Amino acid sequence: MLIGMSMSLFAGGYQVRLQGQKQTGMGLIGTSTSFGASSIFYNPGALSMMKTDYSFELGANFVNSNVIYQSTTSSYTAETDNPLSTPAYLYGAAKLTDKLTLGVGFYTPYGSSSKWDKDWAGKNLIQEITLQAFYIQPTLSYKINDKFGIGAGLVLVQGNVDLQKALPYSEQSYTRLKGSDFSAGFNIGAYYQATQKLNIGIAYRSHITMKVDGGTAIFRIPESLESVVAPNNKFSAELPLPANLDFGISYQITEKFMAALEVNYVFWGTYKELSFTFEKNGDVLDNTNPREYSNSLIPRLGLEYQLNSMFTFRTGGYYDPSPTNEKYFTPETVSLDTWAYTFGISIMAYKNLGIDLTYLGTHGKESVKMYEPDNFEGRYKTTASIFGIGINYNF
Amino acid sequence: MKYKYILLAAIALGLFSCKPEINDGFTPSAGNSDFSTYVALGNSLTAGYADGALYHSAQEQSWTNLLASQLKEVGGGDFVQPVVTSEQGILPGKLKLAVVDGNLTPIPAEDGELEAFYPPLGYAVNNLGVPGAKVAHLLAPGYGNMENLAAGLANPYYIRFATTPNTAVIEQALAMNPSFFSLWIGNNDVLGYASSGGVGDVITPLADFTNYYGALAQSLASSGAKGVLANIPEVTSAAYFNTVPNNALKIDASTAAQMNLGLSYIEGEINSILSQAGLPEFSYNIEFKSGANLFLIEDNNFIYRDLLNAIADTTTDPLNKLLMKRVQFRQMTASELLTLTTPQDSLAMGMGSFMAVEGVAVPVPFGIPNQYVLDGAEMQLVATTIESYNAVIKNIADQYDWALVDINSIFDEVKDGIVVDGIDLNADFATGGVFSLDGIHLSPRGNAMVTNYFIEAINNKYNSAISTVNISDYNGVEFP
Numbered sequence: 001m002l003i004g005m006s007m008s009l010f011a012g013g014y015q016v017r018l019q020g021q022k023q024t025g026m027g028l029i030g031t032s033t034s035f036g037a038s039s040i041f042y043n044p045g046a047l048s049m050m051k052t053d054y055s056f057e058l059g060a061n062f063v064n065s066n067v068i069y070q071s072t073t074s075s076y077t078a079e080t081d082n083p084l085s086t087p088a089y090l091y092g093a094a095k096l097t098d099k100l101t102l103g104v105g106f107y108t109p110y111g112s113s114s115k116w117d118k119d120w121a122g123k124n125l126i127q128e129i130t131l132q133a134f135y136i137q138p139t140l141s142y143k144i145n146d147k148f149g150i151g152a153g154l155v156l157v158q159g160n161v162d163l164q165k166a167l168p169y170s171e172q173s174y175t176r177l178k179g180s181d182f183s184a185g186f187n188i189g190a191y192y193q194a195t196q197k198l199n200i201g202i203a204y205r206s207h208i209t210m211k212v213d214g215g216t217a218i219f220r221i222p223e224s225l226e227s228v229v230a231p232n233n234k235f236s237a238e239l240p241l242p243a244n245l246d247f248g249i250s251y252q253i254t255e256k257f258m259a260a261l262e263v264n265y266v267f268w269g270t271y272k273e274l275s276f277t278f279e280k281n282g283d284v285l286d287n288t289n290p291r292e293y294s295n296s297l298i299p300r301l302g303l304e305y306q307l308n309s310m311f312t313f314r315t316g317g318y319y320d321p322s323p324t325n326e327k328y329f330t331p332e333t334v335s336l337d338t339w340a341y342t343f344g345i346s347i348m349a350y351k352n353l354g355i356d357l358t359y360l361g362t363h364g365k366e367s368v369k370m371y372e373p374d375n376f377e378g379r380y381k382t383t384a385s386i387f388g389i390g391i392n393y394n395f
Numbered sequence: 396m397k398y399k400y401i402l403l404a405a406i407a408l409g410l411f412s413c414k415p416e417i418n419d420g421f422t423p424s425a426g427n428s429d430f431s432t433y434v435a436l437g438n439s440l441t442a443g444y445a446d447g448a449l450y451h452s453a454q455e456q457s458w459t460n461l462l463a464s465q466l467k468e469v470g471g472g473d474f475v476q477p478v479v480t481s482e483q484g485i486l487p488g489k490l491k492l493a494v495v496d497g498n499l500t501p502i503p504a505e506d507g508e509l510e511a512f513y514p515p516l517g518y519a520v521n522n523l524g525v526p527g528a529k530v531a532h533l534l535a536p537g538y539g540n541m542e543n544l545a546a547g548l549a550n551p552y553y554i555r556f557a558t559t560p561n562t563a564v565i566e567q568a569l570a571m572n573p574s575f576f577s578l579w580i581g582n583n584d585v586l587g588y589a590s591s592g593g594v595g596d597v598i599t600p601l602a603d604f605t606n607y608y609g610a611l612a613q614s615l616a617s618s619g620a621k622g623v624l625a626n627i628p629e630v631t632s633a634a635y636f637n638t639v640p641n642n643a644l645k646i647d648a649s650t651a652a653q654m655n656l657g658l659s660y661i662e663g664e665i666n667s668i669l670s671q672a673g674l675p676e677f678s679y680n681i682e683f684k685s686g687a688n689l690f691l692i693e694d695n696n697f698i699y700r701d702l703l704n705a706i707a708d709t710t711t712d713p714l715n716k717l718l719m720k721r722v723q724f725r726q727m728t729a730s731e732l733l734t735l736t737t738p739q740d741s742l743a744m745g746m747g748s749f750m751a752v753e754g755v756a757v758p759v760p761f762g763i764p765n766q767y768v769l770d771g772a773e774m775q776l777v778a779t780t781i782e783s784y785n786a787v788i789k790n791i792a793d794q795y796d797w798a799l800v801d802i803n804s805i806f807d808e809v810k811d812g813i814v815v816d817g818i819d820l821n822a823d824f825a826t827g828g829v830f831s832l833d834g835i836h837l838s839p840r841g842n843a844m845v846t847n848y849f850i851e852a853i854n855n856k857y858n859s860a861i862s863t864v865n866i867s868d869y870n871g872v873e874f875p
Contacts, residue, residue: 068415073847074862075421075468079414121865124817166867168818168828168840169874222874224494366418374817381415 021356021390025344026302027316031201031248037091040105044151045189047141059390123166179215234279268293268323292325314344329369336364358388426859434573441524445831448484456839477556481510579625593773623798628806635834638824648685690747693762697723724762798856828871
């Protein structure tokens with residue numbers, strides 16, 4: 001009951017796929033498309049299908065996310081005051097041979113934070129949380145033939161977490177936990193051009209367990225209680241970053257018009273509980289918090305229309321069902337059933353240099369949710385608007 | 396030019412941040428009640444008494460004041476309290492928590508000067524809670540008259556805000572023309588007895604309680620106001636009776652052996668008296684063991700009480716006199732309770748156990764005095780009384796169709812611990828968050844909790860939608 005971790009607010013749980021602006025523009029679909037170096041994230045199998053010898057992509061997103069909470073037994077409302085977060089990415093890929101492509105991706109999928117008012121009704125559950133994760137993914141992709149590519153990447157993650165919640169011993173009492181971890185996983189994919197018009201992609205990102213060991217725990221409590229709870233402590237916790245299985249198809253309806261469908265199956269079921277153990281006063285502080293997530297399936301639809309050699313327009317949408325459990329919905333991770341829509345424009349600005357602009361809007365469905373162990377209930381609603389900009393250079 | 400428009404459009408989209416708004420949320424409503432003039436009747440709980448005193452910040456965070464401020468959202472008017480400006484209170488007794496010899500201990504607070512209760516405030520108040528009031532007191536003319544104080548027929552807290560010396564509390568309440576009232580009374584009709592271990596006060600007989608409560612209800616009903624009643628919690632659910640453990644006589648094997656030796660010595664003394672009187676042999680049937688033992692208490696029903704008292708009264712040997720009294724003890728049963736006021740230092744020195752007495756070769760038993768003990772018979776009496784009081788209160792609520800807060804059941808549940816908004820609440824002293832340092836009255840957090848139960852009962856009865864308060868806005872006891 002003491003602490004918990006929260007993830008991104010604009011997607012179910014931790015899955016944020018703002019890792020390429022072209023993909024973002026069409027509903028975050030990227031498994032069955034080959035847009036260049038950003039395939040390192042979306043589908044390593046598609047990387048070898050890039051049409052140029054070199055590809056570089058660089059981009060950033062400006063995330064403005066909001067959560068509103070209302071008590072179910074009063075007119076009390078609270079809103080998060082989240083700072084603008086700016087997840088960014090950088091990819092570079094080069095064809096070593098005609099068949100073999102090497103790439104490296106750097107991306108920050110969890111560059112978000114959520115901040116409730118210090119005195120809000122749920123302050124004893126969470127006041128503030130920041131999660132950052134820096135990913136580096138060296139990737140090799142191999143083109144078996146002109147139609148079929150496979151690829152694999154090693155995923156190296158540096159994760160940092162920093163959270164604070166109030167303690168009910170005085171107005172100023174709180175605990176703050178800071179920790180970091182370095183862990184690894186993999187990302188594999190295959191890409192198949194079934195016909196001239198039909199592309200199929202499949203990708204799998206492995207489960208990664210973030211383990212914080214010896215994180216810093218501070219307890220600001222009245223002095224007379226410090227004999228029960230040490231003011232400075234160390235903690236350990238584990239957080240699963242679940243595996244993903246993505247499958248997508250895209251179809252070139254006309255020369256200019258392309259449609260794509262994708263499903264992401266997210267293995268959230270591994271997120272059973274969040275446990276914290278402390279170096280000192282473990283008998284008082286150690287706690288296990290049930291989460292009991294369920295696997296979720298995210299369907300996506302995306303469209304692309306190439307106006308001319310200079311302008312390409314994209315749009316898309318998806319439905320991201322909440323993986324959370326009815327009994328264990330915490331304001332640390334306000335993950336609601338979410339509808340999202342996207343828009344994107346790509347401009348071939350100058351020779352091989354392209355600029356991509358996107359907008360992603362999400363709407364979490366207004367729902368009454370409860371975290372039973374803490375007897376904390378409320379009506380939640382979420383929105384996020386994300387403006388993205390990227391440049392790419394392919395030659 | 397195209398670029399410019401596209402960029403502008405994109406930026407406009409990006410900066411367009413639609414903040415979410417709740418559509419189907421909570422809508423405050425008065426339902427079929429009228430909360431414009433709320434008047435609170437009751438005792439110390441209604442007044443906002445806490446930590447052994449009625450002081451400024453506790454009064455501000457009384458459940459009545461919290462309820463009144465929630466009522467403002469549904470048409471409630473001003474709620475005037477008989478404002479105490481002193482943080483120390485009106486009468487002495489305020490406690491604070493301090494670390495004494497490494498332990499958190501309530502000690503007398505020093506938060507400035509006491510505030511005089513006389514002359515009276517001179518303004519009419521909505522909060523008519525009078526600390527110490529029993530049911531009959533709310534009906535009694537002259538309960539606010541300074542001249543009656545010496546005779547014990549007046550109450551300083553009421554003297555302070557009575558509009559005229561002889562106006563009864565209920566009359567003053569009706570003079571406010573209440574549209575809504577709360578009445579939480581009756582605790583003191585049994586609590587005074589219980590909190591003094593059955594020594595300091597008498598229980599109001601049920602027939603009297605029924606008459607007085609009925610008369611109060613009738614007066615309130617005649618005003619046309621709607622209202623909410625609250626019943627009486629079990630005394631055993633208060634920290635006052637649950638903090639000092641009855642089995643904290645922790646001894647090692649050698650101490651236990653010594654005490655058993657002392658016990659047989661005492662038994663020998665008693666039996667030599669008994670055999671002279673031709674009476675059968677006596678045994679305490681106590682065996683001290685290594686570990687936790689139940690305390691010894693004074694036994695007013697000791698089997699040879701009269702005989703031993705007679706000897707004590709006639710003997711000229713002061714030691715013998717002492718012994719004849721001290722041997723009238725028994726061991727507590729597992730269910731019997733000690734009050735929060737049980738002197739800890741005396742316990743540490745041997746009260747409740749055996750104590751060395753000058754001139755006696757062996758330690759002498761020293762039962763905990765009666766006023767600190769709620770024994771089995773007293774508990775039984777208190778429990779049945781509360782049960783029958785609550786039946787009266789329930790009948791009245793049904794009869795007039797008023798809301799009823801079942802504090803009895805609620806506190807019973809709280810005793811075992813509940814969680815609200817991530818905060819653990821239970822009846823533990825100091826750390827439980829519900830009770831203030833006197834162990835009977837509520838902390839600000841306890842008041843907030845009670846406010847929400849009142850709101851729940853009112854909403855259910857009158858189909859209203861009064862907002863609850865956030866428990867997390869209120870603190871438990873203040874830790875140093």
